[in-house]
Amino acid sequence: MMAGITKIDLARTGNEAMAYAMKQVNPDVVAAYPITPATEIVQLFAQYVADGEVDTEYVPVESEHSAMSACIGSSAAGARTMTGTSSQGLALMYEMCYIAAGLRLPIVMADVNRALSAPINIHCDHSDTMGMRDAGWIHIFSENAQEAYDNMLQAVRIAEHESVRLPVLVTTDGFIISHGMERVATLPDDEVKKFIGPFKPGTMLLDVAKPITVGALNFTDFYFEHRRALVDAQAASVAVIKQVGREFGQKYGTAYDCIEPYQLADAEYAIVALGSTCGTAKVVIDQLRAGGVKAGMLKIRVFRPFPAAEIAAALAGKKSVAVLDRSDVLGGFGGPVFTEVRSALYQKPNAPLLADYIYGLGGREIDMEMIGSVFAQLQDGTAKPDSVQYLGVRD
């Protein structure tokens, strides 16, 4: 606890934490459509609007596609803009998500990770947001409701930074975080207001004295340069993400970075994971450590921009590493996290043996025993290099 700032601890679900963060951000516009398990975020926010607790113009659109379309219009108009969704809703938005990034609009979106159809399923995996890998968004995973709250506040700063101006996706894990109740420390309203500051758009459609054209047609002579500028913005965001995470730590006690090593420095065996599974894995690692096993974890908080160099450095010299992927790349070679981590390690000195474990699709439980079995396989050599295995599925 920092001097002068009194945090308020309350029992909240992940959805409540994200909705509360949105309330405190007090965006100018929210356009959203309900979908399980993110519905509560929309409902709670609609209630804040109905009770006059925010200044937000709330647009209850008729679909997620229109939600992101309205967010694009709103953000381009010069308004601080947020939304929330999940799974099929995000998939319906994909087209517009690419456009939001291409137009350099700092929209912040809460997504509750949920499996994609078919078969239809409402539970957690990461296949929905992994579909955003190439969309140009900054992509932040949360381990628990506290991180979801903290990430939402930082996302506003990151998205709107003048050297970034990119949309940011903050995710939680469906039901595991979204509906799990935990103690969440929240900041006072005025502190959030101070932290995020006022929105200063680079250009705004509503500045009628200076007409601009947004969304112009680019042919072969300009498209490539504009897409390249997106790459540069992603690269520039790294320093901003780190700086905002450090500042958050200095002011409020918990610092954030792109990756979070856990017992990793001297670890011989490690896992790489995202989201809520990291919480379970920490307990397993503590137990293994108590039994003398040098176990550790690399948690990836920021998946886009992918912190390749940091990951390679953090994993260098480990004996063997297992990537836990909560989604699959059908017809590909391993899950999306494995593919990226392996690419980051390629041709690096002291790269460890790397194996992939795809787990938890459609909300299939991942427990301490299963994570323990992965560490056991790393130790006894049954985790083969470059192997892709499925954890917890009936063959």
Place this chain on the structure above:
Amino acid sequence: MATLKELAARGDKFTGGHRACAGCGATIAARQALLAAGKHKVVAGCATGCLEVVSTIFPYTAWNVPFIHSAFENAAATVSGVEAAYQSLKRQGRITENIKFIAFGGDGGTYDIGIQSLSGAMERGHDMLYICYNNQAYMNTGIQRSSATPRGCNTTTSPAGRKIPGKAQFRKDLTEIMAAHNIPYVAQCVIGNWSDFTRKVEKALDKGGAAFINILQPCRLGWGYKPELTAELGRLAVETCFWPLYEVEDGVYKLNATPKDKKPITDWLFQQERFRHLKQPANGAIVDEIQREVDQRWERLVRKCDG
């Protein structure tokens, strides 16, 4: 209503130098709409399509008002977001200007792929005018059928072949669908009657709230006619009662033009290459069907307007 002299003095908000075809009706609609809106500050948006493609080739733009394009099926949702931002910032005292919002979309972006987005925005009651520049097919991608394409029409996806003589279905009546949304203002217009269009754009903006105008827009390329006939073909569509000029203001129907001598539909059809195959005697029954449909729709409309 603004006089021609006043309109001429306003200065174009949709400027020349764009890449539209000679005789293009879509750009006439955009230019006249923005002239008519000239007493207001305006932000415009457009669906992907001819109008957007010809007017915003980077680094150029024909739009001398703030303009946004994001995708094909969502001009209404996108502009509804701009309008929501305006409402929010205005309420918070962060902007002081009064601004009006106009979204444009072709019949593809409006009747078909964008109807959900349009319906949603109109139901929510955003303070915006949506103008469908309706040229009755997907002209930008090369003249494919839409649900606005008339019966018997030859398009590249409803070709007049040896067995099938063009589009089998009659066109959807989107103006009536929009009227069924019970929004403050719905109207039909045509290229070739500038005063009717100007008055209706003015009225739509002055009334406030959600408004929809469906302007029939002859397309030289897709319809197949000489470029100087664009306005003439628009007027003929009114004189044959194929495209009546009417408005629905707060639920009250009003006819804005009743032809003295209603011309046969063939006067309109046979000036256009897209209906040329209907001149063949074997297709006479289709022409009769088209005439009957025009008559029935006209009579239904007249009854509504007689109240």
